[in-house]
Amino acid sequence: xxxxxxxxxxxxxxxxxxxxxxxxxxxxxxxxxxxxxxxxxxxxxxxxxxxxxxxxxxxxxxxxxxxxxxxxxxxxxxxxxxxxxxxxxxxxxxxxxxxxxxxxxxx
Amino acid sequence: xxxxxxxxxxxxxxxxxxxxxxxxxxxxxxxxxxxxxxxxxxxxxxxxxxxxxxxxxxxxxxxxxxxxxxxxxxxxxxxxxxxxxxxxxxxxxxxxxxxxxxxxxxxxxxxxxx
Numbered sequence: 235x236x237x238x239x240x241x242x243x244x245x246x247x248x249x250x251x252x253x254x255x256x257x258x259x260x261x262x263x264x265x266x267x268x269x270x271x272x273x274x275x276x277x278x279x280x281x282x283x284x285x286x287x288x289x290x291x292x293x294x295x296x297x298x299x300x301x302x303x304x305x306x307x308x309x310x311x312x313x314x315x316x317x318x319x320x321x322x323x324x325x326x327x328x329x330x331x332x333x334x335x336x337x338x339x340x341x
Numbered sequence: 342x343x344x345x346x347x348x349x350x351x352x353x354x355x356x357x358x359x360x361x362x363x364x365x366x367x368x369x370x371x372x373x374x375x376x377x378x379x380x381x382x383x384x385x386x387x388x389x390x391x392x393x394x395x396x397x398x399x400x401x402x403x404x405x406x407x408x409x410x411x412x413x414x415x416x417x418x419x420x421x422x423x424x425x426x427x428x429x430x431x432x433x434x435x436x437x438x439x440x441x442x443x444x445x446x447x448x449x450x451x452x453x454x455x
Contacts, residue, residue: 267443275430275449277384282443320383327397328374329444331383 236261238332240321245337247311255306255335257321265325266297268306271318271334280306280319311339345447347433353453354423361419362450366435373416374444375408376432377401384432390416391438423454 237260247253259266268280281288285299292311297304308315316339322329346365354360366373371392376384387406388398392413402408405423410416420427430451434444 269444269446275451277432277434277446279443279445322383326439327389328386328399330386334383 236323236330238321238323238330240332240335242335245335247339249311249313249339249341251311252309253311255319257304257332259302259323263323265329266304266323267329268295269320269322271320273317313339313341315339345433345435345445347447347450349450350448351451353455356425356454357422359419359421360423360452361417362431364416364433364447367445370435371413371438372436373410374434375418376434378430378432425454428452428454
């Protein structure tokens with residue numbers, strides 16, 4: 235099956251800093267999504283991005299499908315950005331999630 | 342649009358008991374998914390419905406697990422003869438059929454088997 239690797243596993247930032255999270259996957263996919271799981275456990279969909287680049291406020295994502303990786307950029311981080319960021323890949327019927335990047339943003 | 346609703350939020354049960362969880366997807370979404378998440382891990386796929394048809398099941402879904410989506414609306418996930426290893430967060434998500442649509446997850450049901 236498809237393998238999904240996320241890096242770094244843990245990240246600690248000061249408020250206002252920028253960061254880049256990476257997701258590598260082992261096979262071609264037609265579905266790639268980034269999620270944020272907040273400290274209360276709620277999974278929020280950030281991007282549907284099987285290829286190309288998208289931006290939403292301070293967040294942006296780029297997927298290079300031919301090279302099987304995706305990047306999530308967080309700019310001017312805020313304490314509310316804390317939580318776990320998951321990359322999930324697959325087809326239209328199911329997603330395979332990575333182990334996540336745990337982000338802590340300190341004031 | 343009230344999002345994806347899951348009930349109950351928490352369930353504590355004794356080993357060997359049966360439990361049933363409910364998921365109400367976003368009304369216009371025709372795809373519904375169940376995932377399971379254990380502490381420190383990413384969610385794992387359990388099963389997927391398109392309308393009322395269950396189209397795929399993971400090997401994780403042993404014969405003690407059954408899921409239904411009657412009339413293509415809400416879905417239920419039942420676990421029979423619960424075991425301590427079933428303790429996890431059970432997450433439901435829904436989406437529209439087709440490309441370009443992301444998942445919307447519910448808040449989950451946290452199951453603790455004692």
